[in-house]
Amino acid sequence: MGHGAAELGFAGDFQNRTARQMSCVENQEYPHNSFCCKNCEAGTYVKEKCSRDQEKGICAPCEKGTYAEHPTGMEQCLQCSQCHRDQIVVAECISTSNTKCECKPGTFCLPDEPCEVCKKCSKCKADEEEVSRCTATSNTKCKKGNSPPTEGPTDKPLASNNTNTIAIVVPILFLLIFILLGIILYKRYQRQLSSMLKILFYYLSEEEQENTHNAGLERKEGQRPESRPLLTQETQETGTKSIPVEDEDRGLGDSLPNTTSSSQTSLSPLPPAVYNEESPQSSPPAPRQPEMVTEPWAGDDGPPRRLVPVLGEEESLSKSFDLFDSLDVRYHNKFFRSIGVSDNAIKVAETQQPMDKVYDLLRVWMQKEGLRANINTLLQALLDLDQRYSAEHIASKAVERGYYKYE
Template identity: 40%
Template sequence: MSAKYMVVSLLLALTIYPAVKLSLGAALRDRTARHVLCQENLEYPHESHCCLNCPAGQFVKEACTKPLTRGTCAACPYDTYTEHDNGLMQCLQCTKCRTDEEVTRQCSNTQNSQCQCKSGSFCSPDQACEFCKKCSRCKPDEETVKNCTSTSNTVCKKKIATSATVLVTVGVIIPVIVAVGVVLLIYLKKKLSFSNFTVVSCKSSEVVKVNMDDKNNTTLEEEERQSAGPLEPQQEREPFLKESPPVHSQRRRLIPLNGQESLKKSFDLFEELDINYHNRFFRRIGLKDNEIQGADNQSPADKMYELLRLWMEKEGSKADINDLLEVLFSLDQKLSAETIIHKAITNCDFVYEDVKTDCVAADIVTHHGINEKPC
C-alpha cells in the first residue's frame, strides 16, 4: 500500500513541476522588468534592462535592445523641445504666448519659449495668470515706492507732509484768497455803480432812451418825436437774435485697425471724462451698481479701465467704441468725446469708416478742426 502511494505521489510531482517552474520563471521576469533600477538623468528602463538617455533636443525613436546602450534618437520636430537628456518617446510642445504678452525668448529644440506681460501690465507668479492686469497708478496724495514690473504691481504709500510743504501750501493759498477777495470787491463795486444806467432800445428808424431811476420821465428826443406828430407805420421787424434750431448731423463712425486689441487700448483715453460723470456713464453702458461699487477702492483711472474691460467681456463681439462715444454725447460731454476720437485716430488704433486709405491722410483737417498726423 505504501509503495503504491509513493508511485502516485511521484507521478503527480513530475506532472506539476514543469508548470510550476514555468510560472515561477515568468513571474521572476515580470518582477525584474518592474523593479529594474536605472541611474536617474542618465538611463531609462526598457523591458528588463536600462538604456542610455538621448541628448537634449532629441527623443527616443527606438529603445535599445542591450543594457547600457543607446537606442535610436531623433531630433525634435518644429515647435517642440526637450531641455535635458531624456528617455521620452516624444518631445514636449512649445508654449504659445497670449495676445496680452510678449515673447522674451523664442522656442528652440533645446529650450521652451518664455513670455511676460506687456509694458504697463503685470501678472503675479504666485497666482493663476489667466490674463495680465493693468498696472495701478498712485493717487495724488501718494508717492511711488516701487515701479510696476511684468510680475508685480506698482507699490504706493501716502505722502508725508513736511514743514516745507506746509509753508509752500500756505504761501500759495493765502495769495489766492486775497486775489479772490479783491476780484469780488471790484465786481461788487462795478455792480453798484451800474444801479443807475440807461437802457437803449435800438431800431433802424428810432432811438428811445429810458432813465431807470424815473420811468415816468421822458428824454428830450422822445418829446421832440411826440411834438413832430405820429410816425409812418412800419412793418414789424424780426428780433435781433433768434434761437437757432438744433443741428442733427450724423456722426462719423470709427472702425478699429486691430480688432478687440484696438478697443482695449482705447480704454486709457476715457480717463478724459470728468470724474463726476463716471457712475452715470457706467450705468448708461449697462453695468450694474454692485459692479460699479466693486471698483470703488481703485484710483479713477484704474476704475475706468477695469469697468470698461468688464463691459467688453459682457458685450463680447458686439463691443464697439462708437457705443461708448454715443453715451458721452448723450451726457453732453462733447469735448471729452471729440478728444478721445482725435487721440484714437492719432494713435493709429482707429480710422473713420469712410476713410478708404490704410490710415488718416496727412495734412487733412477733420470736422473737429484738429490736424491729424498720418500713421
Template identity: 35%
Template sequence: MWRILLALCACCTALPRHTGASPLGPGLSRTQRDVTCDVGVEYRHGDLCCRYCRAGTYVKSHCSRSGGEGQCEECDSGTYTEHDNELAKCLPCTQCRLDQELVKQCTHAEDAKCQCKPGRFCHPDEACEVCKRCTRCKTDEEAVRNCTSTTDTECKKVQSKADAPSDSTVATVASILVVAAVCVIIIALGLYKWRLKRSDSQSDQPDSVKPELQYNFPSEVRGDSDARRLSRQLEEEFPKLVPVKGEESLRACFEYFEDLSMDYYRRFFRSLGLNDNVIKGCDQQQYEDRIHELLNKWVEKEGRDAGLDVLLRALLDLSQRRTAETIRDQALQAGHYRR
C-alpha cells in the first residue's frame, strides 16, 4: 500500500508547473476583456474608458480613471475639430484655392467654407478640383437661370416674333423712304420751276437761284435726314448704360472682351489711346490675360472717363457691331449695367 502512495506522489511531482499564462490570450487580462465603454461618449484607453474631448479641442493627455475625462486642450489657430473626439492633435483648416473665395472663416470647431468665384461654378456632386467657367448664352439665346457657384447658366432660344421685322428689313424700308422723299422733293421743285417760267414774274427771278433750288436743296435735306436717322438708330440700340457698382461693374465686364478677334485687338486698343509699346509689352501673356491687362492699363489712364460706352463705341468704329451687341447684352443680363 505504501508503495502505491509513493508512486502517486512521484507522478504529481512530474507534472509541469503553471506558468501564469492567461487562458484568455497573450497580453489580455480578464479586466481588459470585461471593459465595455459607452459608445459615442467614451473611448477605450488600455483598461480604462475615457470621455471624449469636445469639438474644438483635442486630447492632450488621457484619463487616469474610467468614466473620467483626460486633459483636453483647445485647438491652435488654423486648426479645428468638428466633433467630440479622441484625436491627439487638431486638423488643419482648409485653404481656399485661387479660383475660390472664402465664404466662412475657420473656427476651432468648424472648418472654413469656400465657393467658386463669380463667373465660375462647380457641381456639388463632383470632385471640385477646379472651378469651371460659366456658359455664356449666344446672341439668339436668353438666360433662364443665372450661373451660381454650384450651377451653370441655363440658356434657351429666343422665340422670334412673327410681326417684328428684322434689322435688314428695317434698313431696306428706311432706304426706300429716303429715296422716295428725295424724289418727291425733286418733283416738287421741278413743278415750282415750271410754274415760275409761266408766271409773269419770271423775269424778276434771277436764273442763278433756280439751279441752286433744284440741286442743292434736295441734297442738303437728304444729308440731314440720313444723319438724324442714323443718330437716332444708334441712340436706340446703344443707349448710355449706367453702371450698378461704378468701376467694379466695368472691370466685371472685362471677360466679355476675351472674344474680341485677334485681327482687331491691336487696332481696338490703339483707338483707346494705348501706344504700341504698351500693347507689345503684353504679347508674352495668354490672349485672355493680355486683354485684361490692357483694359486695366486703359482704365488707369482714363480714370473717371473710362466706361463701357466708350469701349462699345470703339468697337462700332471698327465695324465690330456684333461683338458690341454681344458685350452689351451680357453686361445687362449679368446685372453689371442697366439702361
C-alpha cells in the first residue's frame, strides 16, 4: 500500500515538471531537459545550463564586440552593429547595449522607416520660410504664407513645375524630330538625284559614242565603192598603194573603248592592217592599239591571266581600289553582294557619293577577307556578271600603273 502511494506521488511530480517545462515564463526562463532554468542577467550569457528546476546555470560576461541587452537564455551574446558610411556613432557598443548610430548633419532618416540610406535634407524655396530645421530623424519643414507647414521641396515637387517643364520640353522634341526628318529626306533626295544624273549621263554618253562610231563608218564607206569588198578590193584597185593605218585606226580604233563600255566585249588587240605584198619598198606602220592595254589580259574564250602584286599584296590591292570607279553604277550592289559584302554595309554606304561608296565597300571586303583578299577574285566576279570590259580595263590599268604584273 505504501509502495503504491510512492509510485503515484512520483508520477504526479513528473507530470507537474512536464507541465512547468511547457509553460516556462518568456524572457525570464528557458527550457532544459524536463524543467525550466532562470535566464542570465543582461550583459551575460549561459555558459553552463542549470541541473535543477528553477535554478540559474553558470553565467559569463559578454566578450568584447558582443552584447546582451536583456536577460537571456542564449549560449552566446549578440554581435555589435557597425554604422553605415553616411552615419556617425552616437554611442559605442557595450555589454548591455548595441552601437547607436544616426545620420550625419545635413541628412535624415525617419524613425519609422528602415534606415538603409540617409536622405539629404531639403531646402525651403525663396518664397517659403523655415518652420523647423532638419534633424537626424526628420526633414526640414517649410510653409508658404499662411499655408500649413509642408515637407521640403525636394520631397514633393509641385504639379505646376511639372506642367511648365512639359510645356517647354514637348515643343523642343517636336522641333528636333522635324529637323531630323528634314535631314533624312534631304539626304535621300540627294542620293536619288545623284543616281539619276549618273544613269542619264551614262545613257547620253553611250548614245554619243554610238553616233561617233557610226560617223566613222560612214566616212570609210565614202572612201570606197560599196560594190567592192572592204579592204581587199581597195588594195587591188590602188595597186601598190596601201591604206594608211592611221586612217583605219581613226575610224574604228578610237571608238573601241566607247563601244566596249556599253557592250562589255573583250579588249583584245586589234588585227594588223591589210597591205599589198607587192610593195616591198617600205613596210606599213604598226597598228595602233588602245593605250590602256599593252598585253591582252584575257582572250575572247581563254581564261584570264593572273595578276601578281608588285608592291606587296595589301598595298597593290589598296592602290587599285580607285580603278573600280569605272564600274557601271547599275551593277554596284550585284557586284558587292557577289564578293560577300553584307546588305547592311551596302545600305550604310548608300549615303555616300558613288566613288566613295565603291572605295569604302572594297575596304570592308578587304578587312573581311584578310589575307585571302586578292584582286583576281574581284576581276573574276566582274567576269561572272558579264562585265568583261570593266575587268579588262581595271587589269590593264593596274599593270600600266605598276601595281601588278602578269604572272
